[in-house]
Amino acid sequence: MKFPKRRSATPAKPGRWSIFKRLRPRVPRYFREAFSELKKVTWPGRREAWKMTLAVFIFSFVFALVVVAADFGLEIVAKELFL
Secondary structure: OOOOOOOOOOOOOOOOOHHHHHHOOHHHHHHHHHHHHHHHOOOOOHHHHHHHHHHHHHHHHHHHHHHHHHHHHHHHHHHHHHO
16 A cells, blocks of 8 residues: 655745855856947047036036925925815
């Protein structure tokens, strides 16, 4: 007479480090592919980089002025309505 195999009450958990073992081969490949993509990038020259930086600063300053104006206007409206 054969008896069935005895099973434990709790299923076996995968090892704590099993995820790292699965990711280990993928990590070096990721860095190799990232560096190969960086080699394909055409970087802007110094003059073009300064132009883009200046454009970002100007846009940020104008946007900040718009936000301050909207905040000031909404504050006046809120004071008139609620106070």
